[in-house]
Amino acid sequence: MKGAHFPTSAAFAILALATFHLVSASDPSPLQDFCVALNYTAKSAYDAVFVNGKFCKDPKRVTADDFFFYGLQNTQNTSNAVGSKVTPANVEQIPGLNTLGISLARIDFAPNGGLNPPHTHPRATEILVVLKGTLYVGFVTSSTENRLITKVLNKGDVFVFPIGLIHFQFNIGKVNAVAISGLSSQNPGLITIADNLFSSNPPINPDVLAKAFQLDNSFVQDLQKKFGHDN
Structure with missing residues (x-):
């Protein structure tokens, strides 16, 4: 049987529709080199440009420090109820991240059970790399099966937590563990399940x-x- 033939105009319309869905599947690219965030409230709508929840700094006043953060190299105190400490490096610490869609965090874990409790990032997928120690990590799917996906990670191993899903990291080793987390948002958000509910x-x-x-x-x-x- 011969294949169906579409008029040129119809074929173009189908192609355009498919392209539109493909392009609209992700956030639009910024229309400027950067939008360094200003943490203040403008007196009026005419005082500054508001982009991605932040006011933009005048580009002529931008400096290297707007894109710099000092602190992820420092070991953190994990003597708390859960035995972990997260050090974020997002738009709140690095104003130049605004509109760029990325951020980092360092996570320190106490030995023998340090836990980054079950939580979600409503605006970001997370990719984790272990710098030291052994972590048991996992996430739960959003299907009716509530399937648990888990893995034991060692130094140099990488694991991905899909956007919005409940996930955790747990130190099963006898020494301190350290991981670096990359997130696909300058402001990923955090919902810690037990803490938010109780x-x-x-x-x-x-x-x-x-x-x-x-x-x-x-x-x-x-x-x-x-x-x-x-x-």
């Missing part, structure tokens, strides 16, 4: 959480107290 402001009604987690109401209230709320 220390929200104002607190979520314990009846809601008790039913959601199939727990006793009193147990939920104890958790809220532990995370900083007294109902």
